[in-house]
Amino acid sequence: MINADEERYLKELQDMLINKTYQTSEYKTFLKTDGRKTREIYKLPYFPDRICQWAILLVIEPILLRNFTKNTYSAIPDRGIHGALYDMKNAV
Numbered sequence: 001m002i003n004a005d006e007e008r009y010l011k012e013l014q015d016m017l018i019n020k021t022y023q024t025s026e027y028k029t030f031l032k033t034d035g036r037k038t039r040e041i042y043k044l045p046y047f048p049d050r051i052c053q054w055a056i057l058l059v060i061e062p063i064l065l066r067n068f069t070k071n072t073y074s075a076i077p078d079r080g081i082h083g084a085l086y087d088m089k090n091a092v
Contacts, residue, residue, distance in 0.1 A: 002051075009047055009051070024049055027042040030043070071084075
């Protein structure tokens with residue numbers, strides 16, 4: 001529904017941010033089982049929260065990445081656990 005009328009929803013989110021009326025929605029929780037481990041997952045609605053988070057991330061991610069050390073790996077594009085393992089093996 002939102003993707004079918006992106007401009008309208010982006011304008012609505014922009015208005016909320018400009019007018020300082022945006023508030024984070026309530027989290028929805030559910031249980032997810034991976035093998036023998038069950039985790040409680042907290043999820044925000046796609047609109048407006050996840051779109052707003054993504055927009056913020058697009059602006060601040062380059063700033064954050066410039067300030068992280070080269071040994072910061074977790075959840076960073078093109079680094080992650082494989083990058084850490086590669087660097088560990090080649091550090092010796």
